[in-house]
Amino acid sequence: METKTGADWPIHEIARLAGTTSRTLRHYDDVGLLAPSRIGHNGYRYYDRGSLVRLQRILLLRDLGLGLPAIGEVLANERDVAAALRAHVAWLRQERDRLARQIASVERTIESVNEGGDPMAENMFDGFDHTQYKDEVEERWGKDAYTRSDAWWRGLGPAGQAEWKERSAALIRDWNKAFEAGETADGEAAQELARRQVEWLTTVPGTPAATPGQDVKAYVTGLGEMYVADARFGANYGGPGGAAFVRDALAVYAQRNLGG
Amino acid sequence: METKTGADWPIHEIARLAGTTSRTLRHYDDVGLLAPSRIGHNGYRYYDRGSLVRLQRILLLRDLGLGLPAIGEVLANERDVAAALRAHVAWLRQERDRLARQIASVERTIESVNEGGDPMAENMFDGFDHTQYKDEVEERWGKDAYTRSDAWWRGLGPAGQAEWKERSAALIRDWNKAFEAGETADGEAAQELARRQVEWLTTVPGTPAATPGQDVKAYVTGLGEMYVADARFGANYGGPGGAAFVRDALAVYAQRNLGG
DNA sequence: CTTGACCTTGACGCAGCGTCAACCTTTAAC
DNA sequence: GTTAAAGGTTGACGCTGCGTCAAGGTCAAG
Numbered sequence A, B: 001m002e003t004k005t006g007a008d009w010p011i012h013e014i015a016r017l018a019g020t021t022s023r024t025l026r027h028y029d030d031v032g033l034l035a036p037s038r039i040g041h042n043g044y045r046y047y048d049r050g051s052l053v054r055l056q057r058i059l060l061l062r063d064l065g066l067g068l069p070a071i072g073e074v075l076a077n078e079r080d081v082a083a084a085l086r087a088h089v090a091w092l093r094q095e096r097d098r099l100a101r102q103i104a105s106v107e108r109t110i111e112s113v114n115e116g117g118d119p120m121a122e123n124m125f126d127g128f129d130h131t132q133y134k135d136e137v138e139e140r141w142g143k144d145a146y147t148r149s150d151a152w153w154r155g156l157g158p159a160g161q162a163e164w165k166e167r168s169a170a171l172i173r174d175w176n177k178a179f180e181a182g183e184t185a186d187g188e189a190a191q192e193l194a195r196r197q198v199e200w201l202t203t204v205p206g207t208p209a210a211t212p213g214q215d216v217k218a219y220v221t222g223l224g225e226m227y228v229a230d231a232r233f234g235a236n237y238g239g240p241g242g243a244a245f246v247r248d249a250l251a252v253y254a255q256r257n258l259g260g
Numbered sequence C: 001c002t003t004g005a006c007c008t009t010g011a012c013g014c015a016g017c018g019t020c021a022a023c024c025t026t027t028a029a030c
Numbered sequence D: 001g002t003t004a005a006a007g008g009t010t011g012a013c014g015c016t017g018c019g020t021c022a023a024g025g026t027c028a029a030g
Helices: A011-018 A022-030 A049-063 A068-077 A081-114 A130-141 A143-180 A188-201 A216-229 A231-236 A240-257 B011-018 B022-030 B049-063 B068-077 B081-114 B130-141 B143-180 B188-201 B216-229 B231-236 B240-257
Strands: A008-010 A045-048 B008-010 B045-048
Touching: A008 A011, A011 A022, A011 A045, A011 A049, A011 B143, A022 A045, A022 A049, A045 A049, A049 A068, A049 B143, A068 A081, A081 A143, A081 B081, A143 A188, A143 A240, A143 B011, A143 B049, A188 A216, A188 A240, A216 A240, B008 B011, B011 B022, B011 B045, B011 B049, B022 B045, B022 B049, B045 B049, B049 B068, B068 B081, B081 B143, B143 B188, B143 B240, B188 B216, B188 B240, B216 B240
Parallel strands: none
Antiparallel strands: A008 A045, B008 B045
């Protein structure tokens, strides 16, 4: 008969010593993170001092937020603890920043709701007036452009117009999402959005993007600049920062995929 | 035969319009968040403009970080959008702060590892020297106290000493965990820790907590004050802030349970 | 012998879909 | 008319880290 303070302890005892639960210990056994030092003839798990030290390291790392697989690697290599922690802290910072952006976004939404500019309103698309850009379109791309564009627009009919507006709304939403998620302008997500944006542009006749043979690259790049320069457009993308993000993504996309 | 721009669209189409996937739409159907407006004789799902509006609200709220059940409630009540968002932003802030504390904690650990004071070291308990507090114990609680305490300590034997050190280490770890998790001193978690701390104190003979009839309440409260005043103890609890947390928790516990 | 405390394995649950799998329908093409 | 490509359907597993029963063995005490 062993004394209780002998070579090892039963599972509940060691759990108490380390400040965790027996269920957790069984889980660590299942996933191969910490095996009992001994298993009784009855299947009972027993842990000795070595297991306890390892367990305490595991719990320390877990409290720092590392995942169990990551902990397993750290304990296996034993060398790059600091490296693993540095990588981990970088990830933590990203998460914190993402949360900060999301908080800002929610706060903007609350404000917007309070001011009655309810983004949840059923008629959120009905504020979209195609003709409000008449003068500007004519000035930028000529009178023909507006006439053609307007004819196209009327030709779509109510359902078609709704669909077009929805696609543009989805695009704006996704740009915002990517921006707030901290994507980089030359990253995969942003570039996919740029592709969608260009594809979407081609549905509008009279624009260079829809007219083969024109300098699409310059057009798309210039469009991005306009998003930044024109506050009305920029507002759709979450302010100057968001517009700049869109501009950069479009510039990268144009450079890589549109010609030259 | 309906025209494509008619009353409703098939699942993939509406997913594209809203910028999500058909799988997501089926999931929303499964959990009762968004049902198709019509189901074909073949089982196909079709969505109309109403579904689309609802879907866009769902996606908007989801991007703000709300869970699907919460979104369901908001859309059902329709009124307290702002209230739900305010509650949500409070939760987001908590998370952000928790991450900030965890970042600080990981950074401290990195520093500690770099300086060689490796908290992962196998012999992390061996730096614990019971006799280092000799003079102090004598000064505070008299010579007898130290003698008794020392005899008790030697009497534990190596295994018993190890266990005792481990329990104290676990306590310190759990206090830190609770502090960094943003627990309040009078909260459930902190009070449970206080209970453990007092229970643990009673294992040390010669202290009032282990001696019935003494003023345990004053002792425990005073102990907390000492944690704050004495930097050596405070260091174990993550600096002054952590020590103050422990002190407050102990004070609340003593007030509530160690009655007068 | 019984009670009660502690042990075992097994399996569901959670959040939100991604990702096969196995099997129809519709549509466009030949 | 047939066929192959799309796109639809209902399951069901996977991911993270255990909490939480459930059903049933083991062990020390009365």
